[in-house]
């Protein structure tokens with residue numbers, strides 16, 4: 010479902026004399042359906058950069074990234090948006106929302122965009138919020154004022170509301186208490202069981218050991234001149 014071949018990336022710092030920072034060279038990675046791969050490696054190895062490239066936020070310098078058969082290098086923005094809408098889910102560490110939109114709508118929105126009827130989308134959103142122990146009294150409020158852990162759970166509910174075939178998870182259990190961490194690990198297990206291909210960054214080693222089928226070290230892709 011995710012196929013990365015010979016991927017390279019460097020950043021050009023235009024405001025610092027055009028300095029070029031090579032961060033990745035010759036990266037290879039495959040994630041199959043039903044598999045969860047943990048992306049590990051020291052701080053600065055390029056884990057977040059790789060996730061952002063797969064999500065289509067950063068352009069590759071060279072190489073290929075295919076997600077569910079779609080080549081991201083050279084894809085038009087509308088192709089990337091279509092891929093994100095139906096196929097490629099992403100749970101980032103931080104919730105980004107439009108102010109004043111109630112939590113239930115924030116969570117239901119990915120389904121509404123896919124044309125799921127409003128009642129069904131809201132029911133599914135409500136079930137996930139309840140499972141993640143977000144108090145019902147908060148569902149009608151915007152999550153902008155919620156605690157870090159509450160915002161993260163809203164983010165996770167939104168990320169799991171649609172059965173995406175491919176999922177990117179960036180620290181999905183950080184800042185959660187033990188009970189909610191268990192719920193998230195169960196959601197990941199269920200996504201794997203229905204055949205989702207998952208790539209995740211988990212600093213929580215125990216969580217990683219529970220859900221990851223194998224680990225890939227991003228440090229192996231750091232170019233020699235940057236190592």
Ligand SMILES: Nc1ncnc2c1ncn2[C@@H]1O[C@H](COP(=O)(O)OP(=O)(O)OP(=O)(O)O)[C@@H](O)[C@H]1O
Pocket residue numbers: 020030032050051052053054055056057058059227
């Ligand atoms: N937008 C950017 N512009 C310039 N350099 C960047 C940019 N984003 C990342 N880098 C550089 O790329 C390298 C990899 O960063 P990245 O955030 O991907 O590492 P990471 O493995 O996710 O680290 P951490 O575990 O600390 O989050 C770092 O040296 C970083 O300084």
